[in-house]
Structures are given as C-alpha cells and as structure tokens.
Amino acid sequence: MTSTTTSTRTLCFVAYNGFMTLDYSGPASVFSSANAIAEAPLYKIKLLSVEGDLIASESGIEMMTQSLKSHRFKATDTVFVPGANLPFLQDACDNQVLIQWLKKAKTKVGQMASVCTGAFIFAEAGILEKAKATTHWAACNQFQQLHPDIELDQEALYLQNDNVWTSAGVTTGIDMALAMLEQDHGSDLMGQVAKALVIYAHRPGNQSQFSSLLDQQLNAGDQFGALINWLEANLDKPIKVEQMADQAGMSERNFYRRFTETMGVSPAKYLEIQRLERARQLLVDGNTIKRTCHLVGFKSEAAFRTAFKNRFGLSPSLMREMHSHKA
Incomplete structure (x- = not known):
C-alpha cells in the first residue's frame, strides 16, 4: 500500500536518565511500521536529550541522542515525553533546561504527547493547564496531590485536548500512537499497522484502565x-x-x-x-x-x-x- 500523503511529520522523543524504554519504543514502532507499510517517509523519528549524549533507560539500555538545542521546531512536529519511576521522574521535573524547552515547544509544534508518568513533566512545564489529562493509575493520587488544579481522568487509556495528548501507562502509549496515526492517515493504515504489530485491536481512549x-x-x-x-x-x-x-x-x-x-x-x-x-x-x-x-x-x-x-x-x-x- 502506498500513501497518497508525502508530507513528513517529525516525532521528537525526549529521553532522560531512567526513562521507560517501552514508552519510547512502543509508539516509535507504530510510526516506523506506518512508514514501511505505506512505503513513504510519513514520519521521521528523533531521540533527543538535554545534552545529546548516551542516555540510560530504566532497563539499563543506553541510547544515543541528539541535543535539544540541535532541533529546530516546525509546526508539523510532535513532541513525546515518556514516563519514569522516581527518582528519575523528579530529576526530569527539576531540570529547568528540559522544562523551558518543553514550554517553548508547546508554542511552536503541532502536537505534544506524554506517555505514562510523562504527564508529571508536562504538568511541571505548564502544558496541561486547562487540559484534561490522564496518567498511570498507580500514580493518579500523587499526581492530584501535586497538581490539584489539573483535571485528571483516572480511567481513560488516553486523552486528546486540542494538540495535547496524554496516555495512561506503558502499552497505552501504543494505543495513543495508533489514534494519532489514524488522524494523520486514516483507519485503513492504522489497522494494517495494528495487525503487523500483532495488536488484537486498537482500544478507544475512553476504555477503562481496568487496574x-x-x-x-x-x-x-x-x-x-x-x-x-x-x-x-x-x-x-x-x-x-x-x-x-x-x-x-x-x-x-x-x-x-x-x-x-x-x-x-x-x-x-x-x-x-x-x-x-x-x-x-x-x-x-x-x-x-x-x-x-x-x-x-x-x-x-x-x-x-x-x-x-x-x-x-x-x-x-x-x-x-x-x-x-x-x-
């Protein structure tokens, strides 16, 4: 199947020490599979970090990244922020270079998306103001204590508020990525990608987390x-x-x-x-x-x-x- 759309969307995944590997690799696999099935460069995937060096994920796997300052924002960009466990998440929230970069990104790019507890970093950067959000069910109480002014949906798998997306936990980042793909290129390509990744079905965002x-x-x-x-x-x-x-x-x-x-x-x-x-x-x-x-x-x-x-x-x-x- 060849896509009739040739424009390329750049996906900027922001890595930091201790980030969850699957929060990055799951959504990235959705979009890279779309490129392969469509036989077109629909998406360009970049892995960024504050310094642009080797970053160790929670699994211990080290990944080479490009620096945040090396990227030039475009309206067609989507910025993804994966989640992490404490204390890595707290370190990321305290990193003002990262937080200020995300604040700037919000005004420049087409979409912002958090996976799992990446919502905490979004909240710290003010990206979730006036937006309904979700995060991993086990972190909901802590999130509400830290950010009582943000409306939190503890049940949703993922949510979209204008150009801001948030997803619940781990594999729900894949569901969110499939929904984003469907918006960009239709349900047919989304279905083919889900089948190629052996995903039994794309779960709607308002399904319960069940947890x-x-x-x-x-x-x-x-x-x-x-x-x-x-x-x-x-x-x-x-x-x-x-x-x-x-x-x-x-x-x-x-x-x-x-x-x-x-x-x-x-x-x-x-x-x-x-x-x-x-x-x-x-x-x-x-x-x-x-x-x-x-x-x-x-x-x-x-x-x-x-x-x-x-x-x-x-x-x-x-x-x-x-x-x-x-x-």
Missing part, C-alpha cells in the same frame, strides 16, 4: 478472596447481595458496609463490573452477543448492551467486530 479494580482485589486479601472466586465461577447465575453475604459469612448489612469500604464499590456494582469484564473477553474470543449475555447473567440483552457501552465506551457488537477483523 483500579484489580488493585482493590489485591487489597481484599483473605477477607473476600473466597467470595471473589465464587462470584467468578457463578457469573451466569442470578446472584443477590444476600447470597454474597452468606458466602462471606456475614450479615447482609455488615457485609455491604465492609465490602464497599474494602473494594471501593458496592457489592452489586462489583458484580456488574465482573460480568462485563467476562463479557468483554467472551466477545474477544468470538462468542455471539446473545450467548455472551447469557453466560454473564444478564436477563435483558438491551440492558447488557447499555451497561457494556457505559463501561467500555463502545457497543458489544463493535467490540466483537474489531477483534474478528484483526484475527
């Missing part, structure tokens, strides 16, 4: 562990809160209170989320909507469709179609 519930499950420990296993084995059956309380060996009132405090959601809401999570996987595996609805205990297919779209931001039929197309 906050997992975190709550880990915190549940022995108190509700047996109950959670029982629920997962009986999702196709009608289940009442009273039955859940019996399984937990508690009175219904005490169970409701303790479960909600521990899990962060009511028992009924938790059960619905578990049903929808199972439904998502069943649809990915090729099951029909009718069969999926039955296997996860929804009495009404209409109610299932509504709940599924509210949870994942797309209909069950679209979820199934996306995955069957990529198979």
Whole structure:
C-alpha cells in the first residue's frame, strides 16, 4: 500500500536518565511500521536529550541522542515525553533546561504527547493547564496531590485536548500512537499497522484502565478472596447481595458496609463490573452477543448492551467486530 500523503511529520522523543524504554519504543514502532507499510517517509523519528549524549533507560539500555538545542521546531512536529519511576521522574521535573524547552515547544509544534508518568513533566512545564489529562493509575493520587488544579481522568487509556495528548501507562502509549496515526492517515493504515504489530485491536481512549479494580482485589486479601472466586465461577447465575453475604459469612448489612469500604464499590456494582469484564473477553474470543449475555447473567440483552457501552465506551457488537477483523 502506498500513501497518497508525502508530507513528513517529525516525532521528537525526549529521553532522560531512567526513562521507560517501552514508552519510547512502543509508539516509535507504530510510526516506523506506518512508514514501511505505506512505503513513504510519513514520519521521521528523533531521540533527543538535554545534552545529546548516551542516555540510560530504566532497563539499563543506553541510547544515543541528539541535543535539544540541535532541533529546530516546525509546526508539523510532535513532541513525546515518556514516563519514569522516581527518582528519575523528579530529576526530569527539576531540570529547568528540559522544562523551558518543553514550554517553548508547546508554542511552536503541532502536537505534544506524554506517555505514562510523562504527564508529571508536562504538568511541571505548564502544558496541561486547562487540559484534561490522564496518567498511570498507580500514580493518579500523587499526581492530584501535586497538581490539584489539573483535571485528571483516572480511567481513560488516553486523552486528546486540542494538540495535547496524554496516555495512561506503558502499552497505552501504543494505543495513543495508533489514534494519532489514524488522524494523520486514516483507519485503513492504522489497522494494517495494528495487525503487523500483532495488536488484537486498537482500544478507544475512553476504555477503562481496568487496574483500579484489580488493585482493590489485591487489597481484599483473605477477607473476600473466597467470595471473589465464587462470584467468578457463578457469573451466569442470578446472584443477590444476600447470597454474597452468606458466602462471606456475614450479615447482609455488615457485609455491604465492609465490602464497599474494602473494594471501593458496592457489592452489586462489583458484580456488574465482573460480568462485563467476562463479557468483554467472551466477545474477544468470538462468542455471539446473545450467548455472551447469557453466560454473564444478564436477563435483558438491551440492558447488557447499555451497561457494556457505559463501561467500555463502545457497543458489544463493535467490540466483537474489531477483534474478528484483526484475527
């Protein structure tokens, strides 16, 4: 397939000591694959750093970079900032050469994009003012403490606010890059790239990160562990809160209170989320909507469709179609 668009967008990835390798290599692979499939130089990828020397990533791999000052901004540029763990992230936020360069970039380039905790660096540079942002679920509380004036979406995989993009964590940088590619060159090329990278489907940005519930499950420990296993084995059956309380060996009132405090959601809401999570996987595996609805205990297919779209931001039929197309 040859692209009809010949203009080249320069992608400037900003490296610093301890940056996450996948935050760079994942999105970069999307755009380099687009070049190969389109048989055209749609994207030029540059790896920059403050000094322009060897930079060690969190994995210990050292990468040669060009200096920030060597790059001349263009309106077609996109600047990417990957994330890192502390204290590397804090060092980057404290580096005024980097912060001032990013502030200048915001006024000169076409797009700015952060991956994972790179949102902290964006916030430090004032790039997220008046913008809704997201970051890795495990860093959301810290982000809100440091930047209470920035509206944070703790569930989204990635967000776009005008020319500023933010993504949640690790592989969501790939989802964001696919969305950016689709905007530039259409869904056909995006789909071919996703298939070439063996990505089962491009996830819409408003899908849940799914991780906050997992975190709550880990915190549940022995108190509700047996109950959670029982629920997962009986999702196709009608289940009442009273039955859940019996399984937990508690009175219904005490169970409701303790479960909600521990899990962060009511028992009924938790059960619905578990049903929808199972439904998502069943649809990915090729099951029909009718069969999926039955296997996860929804009495009404209409109610299932509504709940599924509210949870994942797309209909069950679209979820199934996306995955069957990529198979």
